[in-house]
Structures are given as C-alpha cells and as structure tokens.
Amino acid sequence: MSVGSILQIGRQSFRHAWRDATDIRQADEHARDLEKARAYVQALLPPPVSEGPIRADWVYEPSAKLGGDAFGYGRVSEHRYAAYLIDVSGHGAGAALHGVAVMNVLRQRALPNTDMSEPAEVLAALNAMFQMDSHAGLYFTIWYGVYDIGLRKMKFASAGHHPGYLTTTDRTGAAALRTRNSVIGAMPGVSYRAEMVDVPPGARLYLFSDGAFEIVTAHGAQWALTDFLPLLNQPPLEGTTESRRLFEQVRSISRPGGLDDDFSALVVTFD
Amino acid sequence: MQLRFDEIGEVLRVSLQGRLDSAGVDVIETQFQAGVVAKGKNTVVDLTEVTFLASLGIRMIIAATRSLSFKGAKIALFGAIPAVMDIIDAVALDDIVPIAATQADAIALVTG
Numbered sequence: 001m002s003v004g005s006i007l008q009i010g011r012q013s014f015r016h017a018w019r020d021a022t023d024i025r026q027a028d029e030h031a032r033d034l035e036k037a038r039a040y041v042q043a044l045l046p047p048p049v050s051e052g053p054i055r056a057d058w059v060y061e062p063s064a065k066l067g068g069d070a071f072g073y074g075r076v077s078e079h080r081y082a083a084y085l086i087d088v089s090g091h092g093a094g095a096a097l098h099g100v101a102v103m104n105v106l107r108q109r110a111l112p113n114t115d116m117s118e119p120a121e122v123l124a125a126l127n128a129m130f131q132m133d134s135h136a137g138l139y140f141t142i143w144y145g146v147y148d149i150g151l152r153k154m155k156f157a158s159a160g161h162h163p164g165y166l167t168t169t170d171r172t173g174a175a176a177l178r179t180r181n182s183v184i185g186a187m188p189g190v191s192y193r194a195e196m197v198d199v200p201p202g203a204r205l206y207l208f209s210d211g212a213f214e215i216v217t218a219h220g221a222q223w224a225l226t227d228f229l230p231l232l233n234q235p236p237l238e239g240t241t242e243s244r245r246l247f248e249q250v251r252s253i254s255r256p257g258g259l260d261d262d263f264s265a266l267v268v269t270f271d
Numbered sequence: 272m273q274l275r276f277d278e279i280g281e282v283l284r285v286s287l288q289g290r291l292d293s294a295g296v297d298v299i300e301t302q303f304q305a306g307v308v309a310k311g312k313n314t315v316v317d318l319t320e321v322t323f324l325a326s327l328g329i330r331m332i333i334a335a336t337r338s339l340s341f342k343g344a345k346i347a348l349f350g351a352i353p354a355v356m357d358i359i360d361a362v363a364l365d366d367i368v369p370i371a372a373t374q375a376d377a378i379a380l381v382t383g
Contacts, residue, residue: 087326089327089330090326181366183363187366214325222323
C-alpha cells in the first residue's frame with residue numbers, strides 16, 4: 001500500500017501513514033493530552049442514577065477526542081429538579097472548553113441574580129454571559145427544564161435546540177418539548193420563552209444532541225430528526241440503558257468510520 | 272462546498288453549493304469572510320444549492336451577520352430547500368438573519 005492510502009475492513013478504516021520517531025512521540029503525547037482533557041470533561045458529568053424516584057442514564061461520545069456537548073441534572077431546590085443539555089457549535093478542543101465553561105456555571109449555579117428553577121431566566125443569563133464576540137465566535141444551543149416534584153410539572157425552555165421528548169411508560173407516543181428561541185450568544189438582550197407540561201408517572205425525558213440524528217447511513221442517506229424519533233419508543237433492551245440502546249442503534253445504522261458529530265443522550269425517568 | 276460571488280447592482284450575491292457542514296465550512300470560510308465581511312456591502316446569500324446546514328455553517332452565517340451589522344450593512348438568505356429550512360427553523364436562525372423565499376425578496380430586505 002502506498003503512503004496515504006486507506007484500507008477499509010468492515011466498519012473500520014485504516015490510513016497508511018509514515019512517521020519518524022519524533023513525529024510518533026509528539027503524536028502520542030498529543031493523544032495523551034487529549035485523552036486527559038476528555039477524561040476531565042467526562043469527570044464533570046454527573047454520575048448516572050439507577051435508583052430512586054428520578055433516575056438518569058446517559059451516553060457521551062465525542063466524535064473527535066473532545067466535543068462541544070455537555071449536560072447535567074440535579075436538584076435546584078427541595079422540590080425542583082433540573083436537567084439540561086447543551087451543544088456548542090463545532091467540536092474539538094475549542095468547543096469542549098466552551099462547553100466546560102457553560103457547564104461549570106450551571107453546576108455551580110453561578111449565574112448572577114438568576115432563579116435556576118426558571119428556565120427563561122437561566123437562558124437569558126447565559127446569553128448575557130456568553131456572547132459570541134467574547135467567546136471565540138462560539139454559540140451554543142440548550143434545552144433546559146425544571147421538574148416540580150410535588151406538582152408533577154416540567155417547566156422548560158430551549159434555545160436553538162431541537163425538542164426534548166417526553167414519552168410514557170407504554171411507549172405509545174412522544175411529546176415534543178420545545179420553545180422557539182434563538183441560539184445562546186448570537187444576539188444580546190434576547191428574551192426567552194418557556195412553557196410547562198404535565199409529567200405522568202413513569203414518563204421518560206429524552207435529551208440528545210443533533211449528533212444523534214444528523215448521520216449519514218451506510219446507504220449514503222442523510223438522516224434527520226424524523227428518522228431518529230421512532231427509536232425512542234422501541235422496546236428496551238435487557239441489560240442496556242435507554243441512552244446506550246439509542247447510541248448502539250444509531251451507530252449500527254450510520255456509515256462506517258465513526259459518527260460525524262458528537263453523540264450525547266440523556267434519559268431521565270420520573271416515577 | 273463551493274461558493275461564487277457576483278453583484279446585482281449594489282448588492283453582493285454569494286451563491287453556495289453543497290453541504291455547509293464542518294468540512295464544507297473548512298473549504299470556504301476564509302473566502303466567505305474575505306468576500307463578504309471585508310467588503311461590508313449589503314449581501315444576499317443564495318442557498319438554493321445548499322443540501323445540508325450544520326452548526327459550523329450556522330456559525331459562519333451568524334458571524335457574518337454580526338460583522339456586517341457593525342459596518343452598517345445587511346444580509347439576507349434565500350432559496351433554502353425544505354430540509355435546510357427545517358434546520359433554520361429548528362435553531363430559529365431567522366430571528367437573527369432574515370430569510371426570504373426568492374432572490375428578489377432577499378434584495379428587498381437588504382436594500383429596504
């Protein structure tokens with residue numbers, strides 16, 4: 001094989017490259033640094049919750065070593081529980097750094113004068129804090145929701161993000177939860193809209209990045225959100241979390257060589 | 272992804288062809304910035320031959336919109352196919368950049 005040529009074996013692609021010892025050493029060092037950075041980002045993600053009345057499982061698979069997806073969940077008050085997913089434009093180290101900055105602000109509830117249980121306020125505060133001009137031209141989309149445990153209602157707001165989906169225990173439907181707001185960081189002074197929905201017992205909230213559905217299939221077809229949605233109500237797989245089931249199904253459908261974009265999926269179940 | 276510049280009167284028209292994803296933006300972004308932002312003219316962007324729009328393409332468009340705004344110029348997009356319009360609607364891009372159905376409508380938006 002000539003240098004630069006590609007060998008395809010099944011779903012794996014191999015590129016023939018030529019490196020001297022110094023190149024290899026530098027590449028290995030770079031790969032180790034990226035792996036440390038990836039591990040750092042992953043360490044910021046909250047641990048899955050497999051027991052209790054509110055459970056959460058997730059998958060985080062950046063397309064490069066680092067990606068711009070981030071998510072989180074947890075109590076914001078005694079009776080309120082928040083969940084969110086952000087997707088920074090692009091991927092790689094820059095997007096990952098931006099995602100970490102946003103995630104840390106949310107984790108630490110560091111938005112000034114902001115009620116973290118009010119999604120519209122949270123999005124407005126994020127927009128004020130993360131304008132593109134002062135953040136290397138990066139914007140992000142977000143879905144942010146707050147579940148009131150006593151009232152069994154979810155207040156939510158999305159900014160430039162596709163809907164989150166609320167499914168029922170019998171897996172017969174999926175309610176699209178979205179409010180039409182522009183992306184975070186594009187324009188200052190934007191007002192954001194929020195809405196509220198009832199959460200029946202056993203409902204599951206699915207949040208995922210666009211990398212979950214913006215794939216090219218093995219047959220060369222471009223997927224869209226409508227192609228991905230039927231997967232939500234498919235039966236669970238024994239021994240596999242919902243988020244992992246979705247990831248494996250998307251990966252099996254996509255063309256060989258790995259997914260083109262970061263894949264993140266968060267599933268929260270409300271008993 | 273390919274792009275082409277021409278002028279319709281005092282309005283700059285940028286015609287894009289192909290996928291405006293990370294690979295596509297890598298190919299054209301420098302030319303786009305040099306041809307659109309640096310000139311600071313009222314601009315219309317022809318999306319009729321754009322088959323896909325991803326986040327880096329959206330970022331390129333938003334950045335150009337902001338830069339032109341600082342120079343007192345306007346930009347509008349037109350001719351998006353339904354699949355691309357779905358993406359534009361999903362991110363509410365039309366809240367930031369005007370979207371028109373036709374070239375004539377887009378020119379009216381930037382010159383009006």
